Amino acid sequence: MYWQRTLVALGTIARKEAQRYLRIWVQTLLPPAITMALYFVIFGNLIGPRIGPMDGYTYIDFIVPGIIMMAVITNSYSNVVSSFFGAKFQRHVEEILVSPTPNAVILLGYISGGVSRGLLTGFIVTLVSMAFTRIEIHSIPITVSVVFLTSVLFSLGGFINAVFARKFDDISIVPVFILTPLTYLGGVFYSISLLPDFWRMASMANPVLYMVNAFRYGILGASDINIWVAYGLVLMFISILAAFSMYLLNRGVGIRG
Amino acid sequence: MKALTLEHLNKTYKGGVVALRDVNLTVEEGDFFGLLGPNGAGKSTMIGIISSLVTKTAGRVVVFDHDLDRHTWEAKASLGLVPQEFNFNNFETVEQIVLNQAGYYGIRRRLARQRAERYLRELGLWEKRRAVSRTLSGGMKRRLMIARALVHEPRLLILDEPTAGVDIELRRSMWEFLRRINQEYGVTIILTTHYLEEAESLCRNIAIIDEGRIIENTDTQSLLTRLSTHDFVLDLKHPLEQLPAKLTFNVRQLSPRQLEVEIHKHQTLTALFSELAQAGIEVSSMKNKSNRLEELFLRLLQGDRDGSSAVA
Structure with missing residues (x-):
């Protein structure tokens, strides 16, 4: 009985979150499709042939996994951060807080919203990329699991950002000043084997590099790093961020007086 | 059965502001209970703690025998809250808001739809069910918050100033x-x-709270009978030039056609009217000078702050 009620509560939050981003699809789903199409046109078709092959693949084939992953990361993060902060700002988060919905279900519900938007956006960008190149997936289990875990990880990041955010500026600082540089420097557009030793070592400290490369391995079968290390890191970060999110929810940080 | 029990409830906010000081309170099942107090007395903090929007510093909250900390689901499911300020999603429709709230309480969609229809109809919002909430009038928004609080059919409903700013009708x-x-x-x-x-x-x-403490907790009638005097304003049928000097009641002339009378517990209105009639004064209508509870409320607060009993 308890589990049935809990599942209904989880389904309600997940549905509400999906309805939110689908209702404003012009702001949520359309922009990544257009932006990523421009990346494919400019970097893939126009500049790509002049760059030549990267790690043995045409440049457009090389950047497709990274660009899909970039869309997944950005959208998973921004969905949760804007939705949860919006709920705090308009105070309708109180609807859930007064209800018996357990904190873990609240977290899972918001994460499910971020993951579903991240995966849907990733799917849309994949469809767009198919207009520019032919995609053959090397390993479906690795591709699907990496994109799913990455989406979970960045949804958690968005949740924590939203918990601490007090004003709208606070929800754009992390994406602009941390997430975007990490993503662009995370091997989306280049192989770290091109970098001098120092910068290659510095890049190894960027967690996004592992996710992009693991995803690239899933699609192309080529990676700059060991994908099992990537799995280990992603799972470790997920565990840490999930535990921290639960701590914040249980303490009521940013949401309870 | 007790609908609500608060035991030794304390709340100190960050920065040291003490909002509640050892509050003990019980509300019986079926009661219509008033919680009164001036701004900043601790009412909203108390309601916040009961509804889990504020974390308590110490104490215990029990809702229909369910401890809020130990039997959280049962306690919270027994409770509905209508907050003071609008706190729903401005972009959702009326029906979505009510259905989602039912979902948070584990109510399946089919039953939630039946209940949403019932309460939206009862509160005159059914025709507006597809309207986005931000387009509703202030009164409709208030009613929406009541429908939302009732959709899981709580046994205890808490309303925090539900009629603030709404018209008389x-x-x-x-x-x-x-x-x-x-x-x-x-x-x-x-x-x-x-x-x-x-x-x-x-x-x-009624319970009266001031400076984080319950200073009075009794039934409304007992509270009102503790007033030692009632003040009335009398409208006169004919203008009066001068007030007769021999009246035994404490009467003050407000205008040629209005008198103010203070009547003590031991005095009667019959005696007053008889005395006025003997003095040739005809009364056409009469009203309470002020709300009786308001008078008592102010006296209690004053008495509590002075450390004396101001209500005779």
Whole structure:
């Protein structure tokens, strides 16, 4: 009985979150499709042939996994951060807080919203990329699991950002000043084997590099790093961020007086 | 059975502001209970703790025998909250808001739809079910918050100043609705309000909170009978040039056609009218000078702050 009620509560939050981003699809789903199409046109078709092959693949084939992953990361993060902060700002988060919905279900519900938007956006960008190149997936289990875990990880990041955010500026600082540089420097557009030793070592400290490369391995079968290390890191970060999110929810940080 | 028990409830906010000091309170099942107090007295903090929006510093909250910390689901499922300020999603429709709230309480969609229809109809919002909430009038938004709080059919409904800023007609219709759910459905109601007329009219029991402490907790009638005097304003049929000197009542002339009379507990209106008639003064109408509870409320607060009993 308890589990049935809990599942209904989880389904309600997940549905509400999906309805939110689908209702404003012009702001949520359309922009990544257009932006990523421009990346494919400019970097893939126009500049790509002049760059030549990267790690043995045409440049457009090389950047497709990274660009899909970039869309997944950005959208998973921004969905949760804007939705949860919006709920705090308009105070309708109180609807859930007064209800018996357990904190873990609240977290899972918001994460499910971020993951579903991240995966849907990733799917849309994949469809767009198919207009520019032919995609053959090397390993479906690795591709699907990496994109799913990455989406979970960045949804958690968005949740924590939203918990601490007090004003709208606070929800754009992390994406602009941390997430975007990490993503662009995370091997989306280049192989770290091109970098001098120092910068290659510095890049190894960027967690996004592992996710992009693991995803690239899933699609192309080529990676700059060991994908099992990537799995280990992603799972470790997920565990840490999930535990921290639960701590914040249980303490009521940013949401309870 | 007790609908609500608060034991040794304390709340100190960050920065050291003490909002509640060892509050003990019980509300019986089926009661219509008023919680009164000036701004900053601790009413909203108390309601926040009961509804889990504020974390307590110490103490215990029990809702229908369910400890809020140990049997959280049962305790919270027994409780509905109508907050003071609008706190729903401005971009969702009326029906979505009510259905989602039902979902958070684990109510399946089919049953939630039936209940949403029932309460939206009862509160006159069914025709507006597809309207986006931000387009509703202030009164409709208030009613939406009540429908939302009732959709999981709580046994205890807490309303934090539900009629603040609403027009008289809507206030009266909300009173009727609250009376009905209290009497017909047996829902226990706790109401905070600044309109003491509202508390006097609706509540069977009243607690007064000031500076984080409960300074009075009794039934409304007992509270009112503790007033030692009543002040009335009398409208005269004919203008009066000068007040007769021999009156035994404490009478003050406000204007040629109006008198103000203070009547003590041991005096009667019959005696007053008889005396006025003997003096050739005809009274055409009469009203209470002020709300009786308001008078008492102010005296209690004053007495508590002075450390004396101001109510004779």
